[in-house]
Amino acid sequence: MSKPKTCIICGELADSAEHIFPAALGGRRTNRRIYCEVHNRLLGKLVTRLQRQLAMMNAALEVRPDREDGPKPFMFESGGAKYKLLGADIELDLPPPFDPKLVGEGGKYPMMATDRETLQRWIAHNQSAEWTFKIEGAGTIQQHIQSERPTIHLNFGGVDFLQSVGYLALTSFAHFFPAQARQAGLDAFKDMLKLDLVANPEHWPAERVWWDGREPSSVVGDNPYEFGHVIAVGFCKTTYRAYAYIS
Numbered sequence: 456m457s458k459p460k461t462c463i464i465c466g467e468l469a470d471s472a473e474h475i476f477p478a479a480l481g482g483r484r485t486n487r488r489i490y491c492e493v494h495n496r497l498l499g500k501l502v503t504r505l506q507r508q509l510a511m512m513n514a515a516l517e518v519r520p521d522r523e524d525g526p527k528p529f530m531f532e533s534g535g536a537k538y539k540l541l542g543a544d545i546e547l548d549l550p551p552p553f554d555p556k557l558v559g560e561g562g563k564y565p566m567m568a569t570d571r572e573t574l575q576r577w578i579a580h581n582q583s584a585e586w587t588f589k590i591e592g593a594g595t596i597q598q599h600i601q602s603e604r605p606t607i608h609l610n611f612g613g614v615d616f617l618q619s620v621g622y623l624a625l626t627s628f629a630h631f632f633p634a635q636a637r638q639a640g641l642d643a644f645k646d647m648l649k650l651d652l653v654a655n656p657e658h659w660p661a662e663r664v665w666w667d668g669r670e671p672s673s674v675v676g677d678n679p680y681e682f683g684h685v686i687a688v689g690f691c692k693t694t695y696r697a698y699a700y701i702s
């Protein structure tokens with residue numbers, strides 16, 4: 456079978472080998488030339504959106520992006536302090552900002568930090584014309600059990616997220632059904648990917664991509680891997696319908 460080397464959106468030459476599943480989300484396999492440079496760049500923005508929304512889950516699962524040395528920690532703020540989440544660990548990344556009310560006798564300011572480097576970064580963040588800081592010395596190492604859990608606020612979902620999921624669906628579909636992916640019947644789906652849904656969420660054609668709500672295993676069977684995404688794509692020869700399911 457000869458491999459089409461044209462962009463599935465515009466028909467121009469597709470000469471880049473993109474990741475089927477985004478590299479940023481751990482994808483390793485590259486595809487058989489699906490998008491031209493312009494559309495690869497344009498649709499790449501949808502991946503950035505997925506990456507932003509899934510950043511915490513990827514850090515917790517220690518997903519290593521392709522071509523990176525390790526997983527990317529998830530940074531978040533809670534109670535004025537900055538934290539770093541990776542795997543099951545949450546580390547204090549930057550203590551809360553300087554509070555003049557806490558300055559004690561002789562200008563001493565108690566500070567809790569994991570290491571000297573953190574303290575130096577804290578100083579760089581907080582010194583001003585009014586206040587300068589000097590590290591006097593370190594006390595004994597203390598295990599600090601935080602009774603109040605840091606709170607993580609996630610902004611997850613939305614029509615722009617579903618649009619990005621649609622991109623994953625189309626890319627997987629085009630990889631496995633290159634000829635069908637270039638048929639005009641998918642034009643409406645491709646047009647949906649080009650919409651600016653961040654500015655105009657009301658333009659969302661709700662019937663193209665939607666939350667299913669079922670257990671993935673009841674739709675595509677059990678995942679053979681301990682964790683990971685399942686993408687099932689198909690094409691019905693009787694109804695001429697293309698479908699994709701992403702867990």
Ligand SMILES: [Zn+2]
Nearest residue numbers: 462465491494
């Ligand atoms: Zn193109």
